[in-house]
Amino acid sequence: MPHGSMKGDAMSKIWANSGDSHVMEPDDVWTSRLPAHLAERAPRAVKDERHETVYVDGQTVFRTLNAFAEAARAPGARDLSARLADLDAEGVVNQVLFPSMGLWTYRITDGELWRACASAYNSWMAEEVMSASDRLVGVAMLPLLSTEDAVAELQRAADLGFRAAMLATTPPEGRDYNLDVWDDLWAAAADANLALAFHVGTGADPRMFRGPGAVVINYVETFIPGQRTVAILTAAGVLDRHPGLKVFIAEGGASWVPALADRMDEGYRQHGAFASPKLSRLPSEMIFEQVYASFQHDRSAIPAFEAMEYPNVLWGDDYPHLEGTYGHTQETLRQLFGAVDPATAERVLVSNFDRLLGTTTRVPVTA
Amino acid sequence: MPHGSMKGDAMSKIWANSGDSHVMEPDDVWTSRLPAHLAERAPRAVKDERHETVYVDGQTVFRTLNAFAEAARAPGARDLSARLADLDAEGVVNQVLFPSMGLWTYRITDGELWRACASAYNSWMAEEVMSASDRLVGVAMLPLLSTEDAVAELQRAADLGFRAAMLATTPPEGRDYNLDVWDDLWAAAADANLALAFHVGTGADPRMFRGPGAVVINYVETFIPGQRTVAILTAAGVLDRHPGLKVFIAEGGASWVPALADRMDEGYRQHGAFASPKLSRLPSEMIFEQVYASFQHDRSAIPAFEAMEYPNVLWGDDYPHLEGTYGHTQETLRQLFGAVDPATAERVLVSNFDRLLGTTTRVPVTA
Numbered sequence: 001m002p003h004g005s006m007k008g009d010a011m012s013k014i015w016a017n018s019g020d021s022h023v024m025e026p027d028d029v030w031t032s033r034l035p036a037h038l039a040e041r042a043p044r045a046v047k048d049e050r051h052e053t054v055y056v057d058g059q060t061v062f063r064t065l066n067a068f069a070e071a072a073r074a075p076g077a078r079d080l081s082a083r084l085a086d087l088d089a090e091g092v093v094n095q096v097l098f099p100s101m102g103l104w105t106y107r108i109t110d111g112e113l114w115r116a117c118a119s120a121y122n123s124w125m126a127e128e129v130m131s132a133s134d135r136l137v138g139v140a141m142l143p144l145l146s147t148e149d150a151v152a153e154l155q156r157a158a159d160l161g162f163r164a165a166m167l168a169t170t171p172p173e174g175r176d177y178n179l180d181v182w183d184d185l186w187a188a189a190a191d192a193n194l195a196l197a198f199h200v201g202t203g204a205d206p207r208m209f210r211g212p213g214a215v216v217i218n219y220v221e222t223f224i225p226g227q228r229t230v231a232i233l234t235a236a237g238v239l240d241r242h243p244g245l246k247v248f249i250a251e252g253g254a255s256w257v258p259a260l261a262d263r264m265d266e267g268y269r270q271h272g273a274f275a276s277p278k279l280s281r282l283p284s285e286m287i288f289e290q291v292y293a294s295f296q297h298d299r300s301a302i303p304a305f306e307a308m309e310y311p312n313v314l315w316g317d318d319y320p321h322l323e324g325t326y327g328h329t330q331e332t333l334r335q336l337f338g339a340v341d342p343a344t345a346e347r348v349l350v351s352n353f354d355r356l357l358g359t360t361t362r363v364p365v366t367a
Numbered sequence: 368m369p370h371g372s373m374k375g376d377a378m379s380k381i382w383a384n385s386g387d388s389h390v391m392e393p394d395d396v397w398t399s400r401l402p403a404h405l406a407e408r409a410p411r412a413v414k415d416e417r418h419e420t421v422y423v424d425g426q427t428v429f430r431t432l433n434a435f436a437e438a439a440r441a442p443g444a445r446d447l448s449a450r451l452a453d454l455d456a457e458g459v460v461n462q463v464l465f466p467s468m469g470l471w472t473y474r475i476t477d478g479e480l481w482r483a484c485a486s487a488y489n490s491w492m493a494e495e496v497m498s499a500s501d502r503l504v505g506v507a508m509l510p511l512l513s514t515e516d517a518v519a520e521l522q523r524a525a526d527l528g529f530r531a532a533m534l535a536t537t538p539p540e541g542r543d544y545n546l547d548v549w550d551d552l553w554a555a556a557a558d559a560n561l562a563l564a565f566h567v568g569t570g571a572d573p574r575m576f577r578g579p580g581a582v583v584i585n586y587v588e589t590f591i592p593g594q595r596t597v598a599i600l601t602a603a604g605v606l607d608r609h610p611g612l613k614v615f616i617a618e619g620g621a622s623w624v625p626a627l628a629d630r631m632d633e634g635y636r637q638h639g640a641f642a643s644p645k646l647s648r649l650p651s652e653m654i655f656e657q658v659y660a661s662f663q664h665d666r667s668a669i670p671a672f673e674a675m676e677y678p679n680v681l682w683g684d685d686y687p688h689l690e691g692t693y694g695h696t697q698e699t700l701r702q703l704f705g706a707v708d709p710a711t712a713e714r715v716l717v718s719n720f721d722r723l724l725g726t727t728t729r730v731p732v733t734a
Binding site: 065067068176178179180207209211212213214215216217219220221223224227228231232234235236237252253255256258259260261262263264265266267268269270271273274275276277283295296297298299300301303304306307308322323 | 432434545576578580584598620634670673
């Protein structure tokens with residue numbers, strides 16, 4: 001039985017796969033693998049008394065209060081055996097692992113540096129993390145300034161055993177995802193059967209607000225480019241030309257997907273005479289079949305699956321980040337899934353992860 | 368009974384209020400009411416052999432194929448008695464009326480011109496349209512470059528009998544809706560009990576894509592600033608400080624609202640220690656109570672109401688525009704509402720309109 005039951009034993013554990021978790025990279029993940037002239041430009045965090053500042057390639061890409069940076073750091077954030085103990089305690093079987101500091105590489109503007117950072121990270125992830133447990137499913141980072149570079153790294157990642165490769169929700173300037181410059185990457189991903197994973201908040205921020213409410217407004221802003229990415233890949237015919245290609249938007253929730261699908265069907269039908277390319281399937285059909293999306297706490301996610309018939313809802317713990325469920329995972333899962341149809345829970349918590357990644361989950365954990 | 372029944376008589380009409388319809392302004396709506404130096408800068412459309420081009424204040428703000436501009440223009444687009452006959456035929460009781468050409472006034476960058484255009488439009492709407500039938504519920508346009516101007520026109524509109532006033536989903540540069548420069552307008556709207564209506568596609572376009580899929584991608588882009596507007600008004604405490612204030616996002620669908628509400632609750636809860644202002648209610652509570660949203664065709668709209676418990680779903684015909692239901696209104700309503708709980712249909716098709724605008728709908732039409 002893939003999930004706990006509330007009947008009889010209110011405390012039985014609900015086991016879940018997490019489609020959205022993060023490693024906290026060791027400080028030397030890049031410096032130990034890159035030549036000095038690149039290592040000094042790799043992502044690094046510097047703390048003063050009040051702030052943590054992240055630098056990449058000479059740019060300041062992020063600055064936050066130390067209190068914010070340090071909030072809710074789980075014991076296993078940097079230590080793999082502690083992480084696996086956390087997983088057992090929280091009831092998480094497998095985790096899709098995105099980077100943390102590495103998220104900022106998607107702001108790099110130098111091709112050589114980005115290539116080197118992505119490659120070093122992927123080697124580290126395969127050698128040091130994925131080798132430790134098959135419960136840890138890494139996502140390969142791709143350099144995005146050149147499609148040739150992205151294809152080469154994607155193929156290397158496939159050879160290293162990765163099942164998903166990561167792009168930015170906002171691509172580099174001038175390289176919108178509807179342009180044919182990307183065609184070789186879509187074909188390579190489809191050929192290698194690697195899912196394309198887009199994590200919210202990656203690439204250049206489209207907008208940043210200041211003033212009243214800005215913290216929450218900007219949190220909302222991060223989920224907009226994920227919607228845009230799905231719209232672009234669908235309308236430009238990428239999903240249509242590669243029906244086996246799977247796209248995953250991580251950490252942005254899942255219930256926006258049916259809304260977007262309806263919006264696109266309306267746009268395609270009502271403006272269809274003026275649309276190019278023509279599509280062989282309705283946008284909603286492609287999206288419901290090929291696009292996956294993960295949520296943490298959203299009450300609307302299960303109704304998106306059950307009432308709006310969007311099948312590819314994934315749950316994620318976002319461990320060990322502040323937006324995630326660490327410390328309250330079982331409480332969250334019980335609130336969300338305690339009373340739902342077991343088939344729904346099985347699909348959202350377990351098998352959609354396997355569908356996306358081509359894995360096979362054994363529950364309960366026996367490793 | 369507020370809507371038709373499929374039992375016994377498959378052709379019985381489903382009557383609905385439309386929260387999102389448009390007038391097509393007569394060519395002289397501005398020129399006949401403005402002094403010459405302003406009249407020549409008011410919105411105007413110029414046709415050549417292939418294209419229709421819209422100019423406002425010396426800017427070219429829109430250019431489209433004549434075929435696109437002329438598609439699906441209903442007989443009553445410009446003629447009020449023909450419009451009322453269209454409403455009867457389509458099964459629409461009342462319409463909220465937004466402008467068409469006037470949508471482009473939300474790009475004006477000159478305060479005097481904007482003030483004059485909004486005022487002339489509102490006078491025309493009250494004198495020439497709303498006076499013809501209480502089934503035609505105009506939305507007043509507001510000039511947005513100065514809050515003082517906006518407040519003055521809102522108060523004039525209230526005196527003229529308007530029940531809603533229109534803002535742009537994207538405000539003028541430097542005047543984001545979270546800033547306190549707007550406070551007097553929120554207070555004036557709450558005092559006058561006028562709903563704030565935001566129609567998709569108004570204000571400066573945040574992004575425009577070119578190339579494959581652009582027609583549909585840009586259709587999706589138009590619904591993003593509506594999401595942003597709700598996020599901003601909620602996070603900045605505007606809804607919290609004015610619990611009677613109602614906000615309406617027109618023509619962007621309705622099922623994105625629960626997704627946004629969940630996103631905001633997560634952001635406020637998880638980042639709440641760093642958020643300012645503090646809110647007395649959860650974002651989702653304020654949004655579900657004070658924010659209304661209208662859809663035309665979306666299959667996900669009724670599940671957003673029934674399964675996600677978002678109460679303020681409104682339907683709209685978008686008459687006479689191409690994105691709307693003219694010519695297939697009854698077919699669309701039967702597909703969407705033919706099998707749903709009558710209480711759902713009554714709320715979405717009839718009484719939410721009255722809740723938003725403070726009107727009382729008599730169905731069937733007896734006027």
